[in-house]
Amino acid sequence: MTPLAQLIAQRIRATGPITLADYMEICLLHPRHGYYATRDPFGAKGDFTTAPEIHQMFGELCGLALAQAWMDQGSPAPFTLAEIGPGRGTLMADMLRAIRKVPGMAGAAQVALIEASPHLRQIQRDRLETVTHLDSVGQLPDKPLFLMANEFFDALPIRQYQRAEDGWAERMVGLSDNGLRLGLGPVVQLPREGQPGDVVEECPAAPAIVEAIARRIAVQGGAAIFIDYGGWNGYGDTFQALRNHAPEDPLAHPGEADLTAHVDFAPLAAAAIRAGAIASRPIHQGEWLLSLGAAQRADRLAAAGDTGAMGALRRLTHPDEMGHLFKAMAIWPKGAPPVPGFDKLRLHADHA
Template sequence: MTETLKDRLVREIVLTGPMTVADYVTRCLHDPRDGYYSTRPALGEGGDFITAPLVSQMFGELIGLWAVEVWSRLGAPERVRLVEVGPGDGTLISDALRAARLVPGFLEAVDLILIEPSAPLRAEQARRLADADVHPRWLSALHQIETDAPVILIGNEVLDCMPARQFMKTEGGWAERRVGVTDDNELTFGLVAISGGFDRPEYEVEPGQVVEISEQQAAFARDLATLVKAASGAALLIDYGRAKPGAGDTLQGLRRHQKVDPLTTPGEADLTQWADFPLVLEAAVRSGADVTGCVGQGAFLKALGIEARAQRLMQARPDAAPVIQRQLDRLTAPDQMGELFKAAAVFSPRSLALPGF
């Protein structure tokens, strides 16, 4: 009988003790043998989840024009590094490059870099971009990007893949929520009492509430700040998450577009936690970069002109107008992706004014 990731996690926890939520999520997503992204990422309507670029071509097109405008405001340098972190199946960057054809000179200046740890997704990106105007190269980490040219970076739904540890305030003090094993070898959540090891939140937390702290998201923000400070440029982050500090357990599993128990089938479902924009932006500022405020995805896309783009598409294809309207609503309506998803940017120099903010 083949040993599953769950079997290996159970054995490891029995031997070494309960596992932090962040470590558990990392193993489920990136375990070399059985991790979700390492072996079976499934995006789109027929997969486990759908992202904004897969909702409509308008999303990627506007991000592409955003990148072109940033390049222009940087002085239209002869060389610019266009970077996407976590490019998924390549739809966003493909749509962005197509839209960028409208501006002479930009694509000739682009050195396209994709940061992608998943071998299956790298293969899909290579397939989708085989006939693109610009051919990508793949790197594994931000620190590998050269800093001798400005950088324009896109990170759509990247932060939510960087897990957080979970802490709970109890009547007896603070405890960490960890993944343990029951007597019948099932995975379960439990609490381990702690006296330190994390910075207690400055906001009010009631007993029983969970506080999430993601060192991975903070470290990513520090790396972004270091990159844009050294090279100049901007990093655009779009994700679902919180714009203000606050408590809440946001860990969820998604399989075939339905929420599932994160502990039931490790490696077989996508696991996510909310982007912590206050943490990310503060970490970037502490590392010397400037940041924008945090705005809703709907407001951001409207500022970039998505409504006008939708109207042009509907005029060109009247038969598709109802579908295009539904796509527009999905991306921008407050009760869909418009407010839960947010946009923010890390940039340098301070004089660089970014479109959409």
Template sequence: MSEPESRELSDLIEMQIRSQGPMSIASYMGLCLTHPKQGYYRRADPLGAAGDFVTAPEISQMFGELVGFFLVNLWQQMQEPNPFNLLELGPGRGTLMSDIMRVACRAEGFREAVRINLLETNPALIEQQRLQLSEYQPKWVDEFDELEDGPLLVVANEFFDALPIRQFVRDADGWRERLVGLIDDRLGFGLGPTAIPPTAMPEAVQNAEPGEVFEVGITAGEVMGRLAVQVARRGGAILAIDYGYPETGVGETLQAVRQHRYADPLEAPGETDLSAHVDFNALKAVTSRTGLEVHPLLDQGTFLWRMGIGERAAALVKANPDHADAITVARDRLIGEKGMGTLFKAFCAASPGLKPHGFVE
């Protein structure tokens, strides 16, 4: 192993800053999350009670089952193409896809038609996905153009929030980019020297007050744009569920989580989960340009309720009366205001003519 690779990630970041100057938050997040050797998403399993966070599929099988119903309904509307591609972005342990397939394969012809594709960078999670989904013979892809020909249905749960963002802070002269540099030999935040005119920013933030922060998810927009081009060309739909906000605006949302607690984003690079709320209005803009129809954004709770989580929870309670309390708690965590119900949003873009269940009454 070369000497630079043997260093801690914090030392590598410090070396880069000393040699090249302060870096954008996007560059910092990229190194922390996806550094080939020491990035957070290249290391051990971050999920579950022993990890840093818990996602909806890990809370209850109901989440994946209802997404499965959603996908089957779309496939049937598309005249049941055989074959077709099902792509999941950031599939974690494979729990969501496993729950999807358990339900979806009840539809005649679905299993024979589907080709499962997974986009994942974490070697430990890839091995778990391989074990969890071996009977379906999934394929791992690095780029969307690696997908075989055919229609495309896409699922992304808590994927876009982990993509790097840039931050800009308003001052009297305009907007200055927030950068990561060194303050007394420690990582710290500062502002770039160049002021960006207010008119260069989206209209929604041009009248922001001094001190307010505007976050730009450039990477999320690029990924969604490339994905939408593929879906528009092939036919199909995208379902993205994540925490975020419906309209572009000011507000600082960059956060770090370690062992289920909030942490300092600049401490322990590569050992802490970094994320930011998704600007769904920006994703809508890039997706609409491809010709896909973007349906009104829903709260996760509304989406799951329309998909039938009430009835599904009741059926599970009836079949497992000894677990009634746990099932009810999980349901409420997924749809309740105190849980994930309103913070998380469901975004859907589909080929014109499709009527995604839950989004179209």
């Protein structure tokens, strides 16, 4: 057992099985043994590679999309340029490089990163010149907000429920002779349809985070773009672990593997609309990037000698790579033009 597995086992022996949400939070954020507290998980030497680490064009296009939204809303100054779960700071660095080409924007931007990991905060400080770290979206200032979240919501703790004959039973982490195991708790009532054996997932924290962001945008102006892998209904078991770029049993090495689940975009859109903002339906990441000019940008970079540009374009946009697995969703204020790439994707309240 890993040191964290031993601590989890001690807790289960003392108080009983724990929810998947509790398990994920301990594994990812334990101050001494948690995954994000002890390592840099990104890139070839880590456990996974995110889109900003693949190529600079991803962050540049995200930055230019926010820049157009900023100009469409009258170039408000000052404003907050924020990212949730900013990793190494690569995405923000690439966005800032693009934003500096927009007259007046970089000087008006006050950069804020929402990051829980002290280890990653230091990496971000080393990479970015001036940055303010916040603990939560609730600490964002009351001013126009332009925000990115790439592969943030997939790492938030989830709860899982499995359909039994007489209702839904929550899947819990307990103990067996060989270590940690999944089992079922008491039957509870959920407002969900399903057949015996079906699994549904809920992420309690995500809608509240989106609602707080959307409320600021609805009142102060701004825009937010969320990019993650997921779908629209929350059905199915998507709880997974990644270690050394390969999948493994999520209970095998607590604290030493990345734990994620697919994002259900439906409650995120509903939360944004409830807060008074406009929400888009999700669009494939590849389709969104191509609509922003990703192919043309890759061509220019390749002509300038960037030998990795065309391969990166395929990886980011092709349906067999990240192009369809990942989705993008945006929110913006009522009365403002849509965020670029989301022009015909506006959701109405009765669809969220």
